Amino acid sequence: MAPLPTAPPTALAPVIPPAPLPTLVSRAQRWAEDNHRLILLGCAVLAASGAGYYIYSTSSSRPPPPSSSASSGSAKSGKKRSKKKKSKTGNDDDGPILEEIIPLISEVKEEVKEVKEEKEEEEVKEEVKKELENAHLADIPDETTLAGMTNTEKNKLGATLKDRGNKLYSKRDFIKAVECYTKAIEVSVRKDAVFYSNRAACYTNFNPPEYDKCVADCDEALKLDPVYVKALKRRATALENLGRDEEAVRDFTATTIIERFQDDMAAASVERCLKKLAQKKAQEMLRTREPKLPSPTFISSYLAAFRPHPKVELPFNASQGDQTLLLAFDALGAADYSHAVSFVNEAIEQGISWKEGQAEAYNLRGTFKFLIGDSEGAKEDLEKSLDLMPTFVQSWVKIASVHMELGDAASAFGDFEAAIRHNADDPDIYYHRGQVYFIMGEFDKAIADYNKSTSLDDTFIFTHVQSAVAQYKLGNVAQSMAAFRRILKQFPDRGEPSNYYGELLLDQQKFDESISRFDRSLELDKDKNPRNVLPLVNKALAVFQFKQDLAQAEALCTEALNIDPDCDVAVATLAQLSLQQGNLDEAIKWFEKSAKLARTEGEMVNAITYEHASRAQKEFLKNYPELGTRLSQLATTM
Template structure:
């Protein structure tokens, strides 16, 4: 049987690519993965779990509720989730369970009756909306009193009624409101519910919720009234699901998506994850909320380079080439460009960016130098997430030097990130026309095929690249991973053992081999490989911290040792404070232990480290899904035990 698909994430020769129809996976930095980790697979496979709140981490360390909800049952009773969804005839509690048939109650006259001349109510349990309203004894019609409010005493006369008589009168007015609601006479229904609230001594959550249902049939300008009434209903009965759903619907209509997510999440959990409509509403509101916030952030935040681990992994996917030689009489721009290449070689990426920008402004004397400068600046723009800016610089480089193969390959990366696979393949064909013997072309085209899950084509391109240059480690590694993806586990593992033998001084193969061992749950062997990778690369600059994160995940899965797992990720962040993989792993470990309060800041930090809009939306989505879960456990602590039981049953 073929192994489970390895997750793909992080920087690559193609950058960190968003999931689009033309780009079905995100490729790892230089070989199998910057994160062939269990965290990213867990995120990808359980995204909806987090979003829906089914992943509420339970107090007491019961762990996540795996997203394995029972089949959705048919909704029972009026949903209250959308305009015109109905009002309640039952009194008091949420009305979320039980069929309409079982909910019907026979109307009966309230004991004691009302004073002569006033309405006789139906007691605390009025009929459902679909039932015929009770017969009423009313005063003779007066021209000054609307028919639906006949028999309602003045405020002064109310003082003469007993508490029971006033409560009975409120119940009867509610019944009238229900009848008017069924006729879609929402304005009059509101008047009845309002009078019911005014006359009753015992306040009933149903009165407020039913009036809120009326407001959802008015213009959006009156949805604030719906929210206010639902607030009152929930003060009286905070488990009132219909009021929660009505408030959530109104909040969403008002553009208050964060609050809507909170209420839809609470509804989903209280309903035991069987309300599919509420679950879909959580996802919809989260998507709108995250997209809006991401747009606002991208419009205002300053461009920032990703972590050194990310940049070095990207650059390592290209075979090095000599920096341009200085002319006999170099210009200021020529000399500054040389400084940019020196900084790049020293992994001083911030200075490299600064110098190359200055060199272009100062003026470079040769076309080749200008092309190199635009290629470098375009590369950094791509790494920052400015795909359009990167495209402009790379096109400029190709205008200056049309046979600049590396620029062709990099612009293919940009086109893939922009979702334009056809143009990317056209770029590779252009590169081949200029130099068919350049091995980088085939390696990076193989990466594109890998992204598209066309693994056999990817292997063919990797092999072609290896034929042209067998000393480039990542073509060997990536070919072995592609075999693994095809289910050829034995040949893949054998290929890795050959790579380890042929490149004994390199740490990357041990890290990637360890990831495959971890995927097969060979924990002890995987940890040995991660340790070997760390030992071999301990003097590397910048140091590769991904083996630390991978070891963290292996330790957690193997021994459930959260303390050691978190310590390893924090060690990675001491070396590389901008390592997004370590941050994401710490967020998940916090959630796994039920520490939502700790997870939220990690998700916020993850958002700050996001390179692309897609990554930013993803981080914001998880942050606000966690905030909704946090709010639920604060507002409904009594559900912690139920969630714990459900988690135990689903694991």
């Protein structure tokens, strides 16, 4: 069984959270990158048994469509006489010649009869075709004549009209082609999905295209043949052009599954429509939702990535705003983040009497704006902080993170250089610049910065950990593991090293050791406020991968959410656990919550993408229950 993925965060996540890579977050990102198509197209295509992620095996065959639309022409029996080897005596292996001749005579008679009927059928068809070859629709038999025709003759006339429509289509005379297909539908007794699908194709070529009519015709075609891929594709394309992306995802997904994931264009269309749909919904959510702090786990992790600096000291005649600012920092120290936000906002409104206090206030408010995903607001506040106190290194480092979040790496590196000019001996500068290099995959430069930070202050645990992880990313596994063992001895009372070391062990599939490390981390940090719940989620992943124990994994994630209800990685993991159990409704619920917890638009887009990929797969199983059985028999690919 493959490792359980979680919905990946944005690529900038390592700058913000504390957790060194590869953490739960980075493993999810790597899995997502390696299995991008499967996530979007097959992650929720689950068997009735709910045993994992499936795609079609090459040996499985597509079920035949209903007989009413299996072919645009008449079916031929294709019977063949069996030939048996004669013995030298004149007898075959099974009996006398007479016994063989009698059934052969009957068989020949039957074949002659079939050939004669086929010839007559073709002759009638040819006659009708010749009559209409150069004729206008006005020359088609009138209602009285049609009423006197047999059903067979009407069906043959419909087939001929379809053929004429095809010729007109190839000549790009779409209006007359529509007339032919329409008349074919009217005169035929046996309705054929091809008639509707071909007419739908004409509507998409009108100028301007008539996509609504295309959708209506594809609806009719799919009523006759639910697995008619051409009609599915045409309807999906029309729906996409109508801006109905959710329905387009449904049809492109069905097409991809029916064609066993062999249609790269359909796969690309699923991704394209999902991306548009997710971006549209994410932007709408961002416009309408109230600003909300992320989970305490996330906030405390971010704040822990900075070395503590001295608490602000109030001036002699402190103002009311000064006193309120002190309350904000007291709340921050107590991990009462909501009150810290309220107090710092109030302090700025009341007015802070001295310049350094104002710079601290804008730094703190900018930090919280950054944490809620308001990067522009964070940038504005941090710039005010630096205007007031240009030597405030922490504000330079934080605004560098904001610039990275906004995709402006050049400005971020400029911020680090400015910080170095003001205080080249501040170890935070090099730690956070190392994080940026880490994100960019420049691990050697990252290690150099981590080592520089450590040389200035070797008591900060994260520089040691991050350097060890960077070595791991470079492939220096033995060196990385040795570094972690040293870190465990250097910081015996801290839970973080055991958690991160456990993640590396899990990455190497050393399950027993990793679980022991997660348990040790939980034990060491049990009294920490707020508690770090990531070891619980990591342990959930470990027990799932090790024992496929979905129940225990789910219980561990639930425990994490009881401690920290807004823990996004626990929510994302529960979504994937639900998929593993084949519970699409539950998975969709968790993906919806994941989107609500998302801090940035990118994170929100990822969650919404997975949600709607799962919805499309659920719709597929509803519309094609007969294929659900087949899916349960397919081998997992991971």
